Amino acid sequence: MIQIEFTTEDVARTRFALSPLWEVVASVRVLKGADEQGLHQRWTRHVRRELAGSELDFGPLFDLVPAPGRLPRGSGLPSFLCPPPVTPLPSLAVELAGLRATSPELIRTTSDVPPERIDALRADPSAALGRLSELIEGYWELALAPYWSRILALLESDIAYRARRLVEGGAQHLFADLDPQVTWDAGTLQLAHRSVHGPRGLDSRGLLLVPSVFVWPRIFSVLGETWQPALRYPPRGVGTLWSPRPVPASEALCGVLGRSRALLLAELAFPTATVDLARRTGLTSGGASQHLTALRAAGLVSAHRSGRKVLYVRTRAAETLLAAAESN
Structure with missing residues (x-):
């Protein structure tokens, strides 16, 4: 269990954001098997077919995203791959610009890059990140762009709901039904975690809340010093995202x-x-x-x-x- 301790300043700086780049990474996890309950089965079936017919080799992207069951301490993702967004609704292009601008030092000190990719990244980080960005753009066009309007509507709906909860009852009301793995008690947010335990401070940076359709049934936290602490959680109604919804022509x-x-x-x-x-x-x-x-x-x-x-x-x-x- 992780205990995130909030000060008054942390509550004041808590905010929401969406991240197209994170949805790319989280959706790759789904394609690699992180959907045992079959929530995204309809999407997966469509997208696997599209990716298989593409001329692009998505190996360099897929290799950076660990398969379920192989997650080491923390998220297991390379820290540079999907940093928390700095604006509420960045475009994929904006986030990829940030990825390409990642400092070589951060690349060279990242420990979660698989061996088959680490040499190229460390030898020429700029060129490697440029190629990775192009692959992400290609993946986005096939796997997420056609569905983004539906995904975005669900994410924005959740943020609107959370904002109302905050207005109606403060932080306690906001977090009360965020996720079964999250509880709020006397200024401390408790996150269920399999391997990380103990108190964590936010250092007056607040908490960034990022709804994500591809994380259910998990939550993901980013609590390091490089970026604003963040919590990625499934939005309300995610179970209906891909349900057939025939709309009659009224x-x-x-x-x-x-x-x-x-x-x-x-x-x-x-x-x-x-x-x-x-x-x-x-x-x-x-x-x-x-x-x-x-x-x-x-x-x-x-x-x-x-x-x-x-x-x-x-x-x-x-x-x-x-x-x-x-x-x-």
């Missing part, structure tokens, strides 16, 4: 968008190619393509290339529109 939405475009939006919960959308909706491929172009121009659909295919998926704006139509 008459109200058909009246605004037209029946064909409303039908297409209803089918786009997961990334789908034009030919498959045409088959499901009864449209011709040419007709579906024209409607998708219009929906994309309106910001309701995003497109992602996967090999020779282009996959379409609903954006956050479309999710909001569908939810509003469904509630009326």
Whole structure:
């Protein structure tokens, strides 16, 4: 059990943030077997197929993320790979810029890099981190970008809920239902941990709370001196993230968008190619393509290339529109 002791200054500096780079790392853990309960099975099935069809070799990225059951003391992740974000909602590009700017000294003193990767990293950290960043970008486009609107909506919803809890009852109320492995008692946050125990101070830096869809059923803490202490935890509702949610094309939405475009939006919960959308909706491929172009121009659909295919998926704006139509 870790006991994190809060001062008044620590409470005042506690904040929330999201981290696309951490979601990359945590999702790689899932692909390497950290999903024994099958929570992410639908996502895993789609993404394994996309990664297998890619021309990129993701070995240098996957090798840096330890498989479940092989975690040494602490998280077992190289400390430079996914530092806690310094802004509330950084883009992946911003976080990768920070990764590329990692000091060579930090690279050379990191102990959690596997032997097959350590020589290249230490010999030329700048070049190695540049190649790693390019691989992460490629992985992101295949594995996370098509699903990011759905993931982001869940993460932001959790932060909004936590903020209300803080306003209503202070830190005790905020942490009361954060996770079964987290308890708050008299100014001390207690974290269940398999190998690390004892009190930890925050040194007036506060605690950074980072919801993450790929960490359940675990929590991850970063309590070193290099960055602001952070706690990565699963958001509320993560169990429903990949559940099939068929959205009927409501008459109200058909009246605004037209029946064909409303039908297409209803089918786009997961990334789908034009030919498959045409088959499901009864449209011709040419007709579906024209409607998708219009929906994309309106910001309701995003497109992602996967090999020779282009996959379409609903954006956050479309999710909001569908939810509003469904509630009326």
